[in-house]
Amino acid sequence: NAGVTQTPKFRVLKTGQSMTLLCAQDMNHEYMYWYRQDPGMGLRLIHYSVGEGTTAKGEVPDGYNVSRLKKQNFLLGLESAAPSQTSVYFCASMEGGLDTGELFFGEGSRLTVL
Amino acid sequence: GQNIDQPTEMTATEGAIVQINCTYQTSGFNGLFWYQQHAGEAPTFLSYNVLDGLEEKGRFSSFLSRSKGYSYLLLKELQMKDSASYLCAVMDSNYQLIWGAGTKLIIKP
Numbered sequence: 319n320a321g322v323t324q325t326p327k328f329r330v331l332k333t334g335q336s337m338t339l340l341c342a343q344d345m346n347h348e349y350m351y352w353y354r355q356d357p358g359m360g361l362r363l364i365h366y367s368v369g370e371g372t373t374a375k376g377e378v379p380d381g382y383n384v385s386r387l388k389k390q391n392f393l394l395g396l397e398s399a400a401p402s403q404t405s406v407y408f409c410a411s412m413e414g415g416l417d418t419g420e421l422f423f424g425e426g427s428r429l430t431v432l
Numbered sequence: 433g434q435n436i437d438q439p440t441e442m443t444a445t446e447g448a449i450v451q452i453n454c455t456y457q458t459s460g461f462n463g464l465f466w467y468q469q470h471a472g473e474a475p476t477f478l479s480y481n482v483l484d485g486l487e488e489k490g491r492f493s494s495f496l497s498r499s500k501g502y503s504y505l506l507l508k509e510l511q512m513k514d515s516a517s518y519l520c521a522v523m524d525s526n527y528q529l530i531w532g533a534g535t536k537l538i539i540k541p
Contacts, residue, residue, distance in 0.1 A: 360436065360519070360531030361475075376528075408474060421467075421529075423474035 320344055324409050324424035331399045331431045339394040339427050341409030349412040350392040351376075351421070352384065354405040361408065367392055399431045434458045436532035438520050443538045444510055452505045452518050452535045460525020466494055466505045467519040469534065475519055478505070507537075515539045 322343045331337055341350065348369050353361040363376030365384040373384045381403060383395045392411075396403060406428050410421040435457045444450040456464070463482040467475035481487055481496035481503060493506040505518055517534040524530055 358440075358533055360533045361521075361529075362531070363528065420477040420480075421475075423476070425474050426472075 322409055322411055322422050322424040324407075324427050326427060327425065328428050329430070331396075331429065333400060333431060335399050336395070336397050337399065337429075338396075339407055339409075339429075341392045341394070341411075341424055342390055343392075343409075343411040343422070344390065345411060345413070345422065346389070347411035347413050347422070348389075350386065351410045351412075352382070352392065352394045353408045353410065354378065355408060355426075356405050364394065364407075396429075399429075401431045403429065404431045405429060434522075434524060434530050436520055436522060436530055438518075438532045438535045440533070441536045441538065443540060444507075446510055446512060446539055446541050448510050449506065449508050450510060450537065452507070452520075452537065454503045454505070454520035454532060456501050456503070456520070456522045456530075456532075458522045458524045458530055461498060462523040462525065462527060464494075464496055464503050465521045465523070465529070466503075467521065468516050469519055470516045478518075510539050512539050512541070 325340045351366040352364040362378045367373045367386040370389040385393045406426050408426050409424040438454045466478040469475040479494040486495045491508045496503045517536045519534045520532040521529045
């Protein structure tokens with residue numbers, strides 16, 4: 319039982335390049351989230367999904383796109399990377415609504431944009 | 433705006449007790465969460481409070497006062513492995529989690 323798996327773990331991009339981060343969970347969770355974490359700041363929600371085929375914007379969605387074609391996968395795309403997108407990205411999943419309390423996080427993906 | 437405040441850093445001694453405070457101002461309230469995050473790792477769930485009072489779970493306890501917009505995480509019998517960042521998060525009226533910046537706890541022998 320792997321839980322939440324993110325790939326890649328590390329990536330260096332040049333400004334303007336594109337890439338996709340993959341999040342996969344094997345717990346049959348409905349809810350999935352993408353966060354970014356920067357020094358001195360709290361986790362900030364980029365996009366989230368409440369079920370297969372659905373996505374919604376979070377607090378900082380600009381410059382990112384997402385897709386949830388399969389229940390177990392949640393993809394985060396950067397179409398044209400910028401240095402401001404240098405960050406650690408965390409994917410998380412939850413069984414039901416947020417009132418259940420526990421988010422399960424992936425190990426994180428460290429992205430550097432030069 | 434919505435705001436979660438917690439101290440940036442705290443230092444405590446192995447075997448002692450430490451209290452990490454969190455104050456919040458959010459649009460609505462649907463629960464407060466504490467997560468632990470070791471350096472370079474993902475956050476892991478510690479506790480969830482939705483009603484006023486103290487919730488105890490082993491060496492860790494979490495307290496909530498909704499009228500004061502205040503919570504604390506109490507760690508007893510501190511161990512070196514408790515060195516980590518502790519994240520406070522509040523679920524607002526839209527069922528979105530608002531996160532504090534985290535408190536880095538340093539444990540000294």
